Amino acid sequence: MPHRQPDAQRWSLRVEPPWSLEAWRNGARDALLRGIAPEQLDWLEGSDASLLDAPAVSSAPVLADAGVPNVPRDFLELAATCLCHRDMQRMALLYRLLWRITHGERSVLSNPADADVLRATALAQAVRRDTHKMKAFVRFREVPGQPEAFIAWFEPQHHIVDRVAPFFARRFTGMHWAILTPSRSVAWDGQALAFGPGARREDAPAEDAREALWQTYYASIFNPARLNTRMMMQEMPAKYWRHLPEAQLLPRLVRDAGDRVQEMHDRPAQAPQRKIPARALAPMPAADAKGLQTLRQQALACRQCPLWEAATQVVFGEGPVDAPIMVVGEQPGDVEDLRGQPFAGPAGQLLDRALAELGIDRAALYLTNAVKHFHHERRGKIRLHKRPESRHIQACRPWLMGEIARVRPQVIVCLGATAAASVFGRDVNLSRDRGRWHTLEDGTRGYATVHPAWVLRQGDGARREQAYALFRDDLAQLLQEGDGGD
Secondary structure: OOOOOOOOOOEEEEOOOOOOHHHHHHHHHHHHHOOOOHHHEEEEOOOOOOOOOOOEHHHOOOOOOOOOOOOOHHHHHHHHHHOOOOOOOHHHHHHHHHHHHHOOOOOHHHOOOOHHHHHHHHHHHHHHHHHHHHHHHOOOEEOOOOOOEEEEEOOOOOOOHHHHHHHHHHHOOOOEEEEEOOOEEEEEOOOOEEEEEOOOHHHOOOOOOHHHHHHHHHHHHOOHHHOOHHHHHHHOOHHHHHHOHHHHOHHHHHHOHHHHHHHHHHOOOOOOOOOOOOOOOOOOOOOOHHHHHHHHHHHOOOOOOOHHHHOOOOOOOEOOOOOOEEEEEOOOOHHHHHHOOOOOOHHHHHHHHHHHHHOOOHHHOEEEEOOOOOOEEEEOOEEEEOOOOHHHHHHHHHHHHHHHHHHOOOEEEEEOHHHHHHHHOOOOOHHHHEOOOEEOOOOOEEEEEOOHHHHHOOOOOHHHHHHHHHHHHHHHHHHOOOOOOO
C-alpha cells in the first residue's frame, strides 16, 4: 500500500465500544484502504470530539490500488489485549504499528526492543495483571429475597469486563449472577451473557449471611507460619480489600500471627487418630540425583556440535535435584563459560535482583541453559556473544530434556526465544506468548519471558527500568497459581 492521502488533510475515526477489536479493526482497515497515515488520524471514543473538527475517515476516497491488508495473527492478539487498556493513545499506537507492518516492516513485532512494540507490550501486561486481579478478587453476594441469585461489585483499572466475563460464565455456569463496575456491567442467566452500562456501589448487596461462614473458613486455613506481609500486599493491594469479606479479618490475623506461630511450635506432637486411605494415583518419577550427576559427566564429553572447540567448558545446570522450579536460559555467556556456572554474569545479577525483590530464593531453583557451550566470536581479546544456531540447539536438546526428566520440576520458566523453542517447541512466539502458561505432555507447566540480557541491552535510564519491570512482573507469576492464560 504505497500511496497515502495529502499530508495536510486530517481525518477522524470513532471506535465504539473502544475496547472492541472488531470495531477498531474495521475502522483501521478503512483508514488503510484510504491511505491515511498515522499522523493524519484522530482516534475518538465516547463523547470525544476531533480537535480540528476533522471529517470522518469514511468520507475520504478509497485509493485506486488499495488492497485488503493481511496482518499477522500475533498483531491481532496484541491489539485485542491493548485495546482494553485505558491509555488514550492506545488506538493510535496500534494503528502506527499496523501501518508499519503493512508498509514494509512486517516483522516489527519480532523486535522487542522497538519503542512501539515495547509500549504495546507494557499496555498488554497491565491488562493481563488487571484481568488476573479481577479473577482473584471478585466476591459474589447473595441478593436478598432471591435465592441462588448473586451480585458482585468490582472496580477494574481497565476495560476488561467483556474480556473476563466468559471466565466467570464457565466457572459459575449453574448460578445466576451479575458483576457491576463503574463503567460496565455483565449478567449471566445460566444460558447467555448480557452486557450493560456501569452501576453504583449501592446497587450491589453490602453483605450476605454466607460471608460469616466464609470468614470462619478463611480464618481456619490462614497459615501464620507462611505469612509474608510484603508479598501479600504486592499480590493483594489494599485497594481491593473493600471488595473482600476476608479482608476484615486480616489486621487481626496479621497481628496475632507471631503468637500463633509460637503456639504451634510449643504444641506437643499428636499421633493421628485415624488413617484416611489415599486414592490410588499413577506413580510420579522421583527426582534422580544419581542420574543427574551421570548426565552431567556425560555432557562434559559432548562433541555433537563444534561449539566445544572454542568454549572453555560445558556449563551444566545447577541447583537442588528436587527443585520445584527450573529456569532455562539460552546459552552461557563469557563469565559463565569461565566459571562453569549458569547465570553468573551481568544477566545473572539482574535475574538475582528480580528474584530478591520478589522474595524468591535463587538457591531453591534449578538453573540451566538450552545450549551448554558458549557460542562467540573474538574481537581482539574480547569474546562477543553470538546467537546459537539451530544445529547447536538440537545437539544440546537431549541434555536439557535429560535435566527436566531427572529434576521433575513443577514449573519451567524459559528466558528468551531459544529456551522457549527448546522446551515448548518452535510454534512458541515470544512476542505473542510472553507470560502465557503452557502445559507439557507430562503435565509440567511453564511459560516464557525475555532473557535478562535483553533487558541490559535497553541501555540506561527509563527504558531499561521499564523493560526490567516487565521482566520482574513475568517472574512474579511464580508467586501466583496461574490458570493457563487470561
